[in-house]
Amino acid sequence: xxxxxxxxxxxxxxxxxxxxxxxxxxxxxxxxxxxxxxxxxxxxxxxxxxxxxxxxxxxxxxxxxxxxxxxxxxxxxxxxxxxxxxxxxxxxxxxxxxxxxxxxxxxxxxx
Amino acid sequence: xxxxxxxxxxxxxxxxxxxxxxxxxxxxxxxxxxxxxxxxxxxxxxxxxxxxxxxxxxxxxxxxxxxxxxxxxxxxxxxxxxxxxxxxxxxxxxxxxxxxxxxxxxxxxxxxxxxxxxx
Numbered sequence: 001x002x003x004x005x006x007x008x009x010x011x012x013x014x015x016x017x018x019x020x021x022x023x024x025x026x027x028x029x030x031x032x033x034x035x036x037x038x039x040x041x042x043x044x045x046x047x048x049x050x051x052x053x054x055x056x057x058x059x060x061x062x063x064x065x066x067x068x069x070x071x072x073x074x075x076x077x078x079x080x081x082x083x084x085x086x087x088x089x090x091x092x093x094x095x096x097x098x099x100x101x102x103x104x105x106x107x108x109x110x111x
Numbered sequence: 112x113x114x115x116x117x118x119x120x121x122x123x124x125x126x127x128x129x130x131x132x133x134x135x136x137x138x139x140x141x142x143x144x145x146x147x148x149x150x151x152x153x154x155x156x157x158x159x160x161x162x163x164x165x166x167x168x169x170x171x172x173x174x175x176x177x178x179x180x181x182x183x184x185x186x187x188x189x190x191x192x193x194x195x196x197x198x199x200x201x202x203x204x205x206x207x208x209x210x211x212x213x214x215x216x217x218x219x220x221x222x223x224x225x226x227x228x229x230x
């Protein structure tokens with residue numbers, strides 16, 4: 001079981017908005033340690049999508065946004081596009097484990 | 112441009128060893144920590160640990176002690192992951208990823224190295 005809990009799957013139609021949750025605890029997200037989000041298309045390496053809870057690296061469309069509150073974080077994607085279909089992972093640090101931790105991943109399907 | 116280039120796929124027999132390399136370019140190698148991440152077939156990302164590229168000090172996650180060794184050759188900006196006593200369950204894609212700080216995330220990833228362990 002992952003320390004950070006994500007829904008296994010979410011879906012949405014093109015143009016819609018979806019959110020992916022990442023639930024942790026007081027030893028990681030709530031500590032508070034920063035949350036980062038990654039996008040992974042099949043057969044490719046993960047790509048940093050959001051860092052430091054809310055920041056987008058250069059080149060990431062502003063359709064992607066991150067938020068954090070208490071022991072949870074969320075990734076929102078607006079104006080869904082076919083190319084957004086991928087796996088998404090949240091990541092943070094856990095001071096009880098003294099380790100970086102990933103969520104189990106969420107598969108986004110664009111209907 | 113900034114990139115991490117990993118060595119090619121490996122097919123090994125159980126009990127053998129493998130060494131995966133990760134060469135950084137386009138940035139000062141010792142300014143960023145190097146993390147290692149495993150992804151078993153059809154599974155999620157699993158953090159293996161990291162190595163301080165300035166001091167060479169490695170840190171291993173639970174479950175990755177004993178048979179896993181992180182090392183460096185800073186003269187050629189390369190990090191290595193060695194796995195000894197390979198088991199079938201070590202079959203996975205192994206990624207290196209650089210990190211500036213806990214607030215920055217893993218901003219550049221290698222393309223991944225597939226290690227297959229089979230008799």
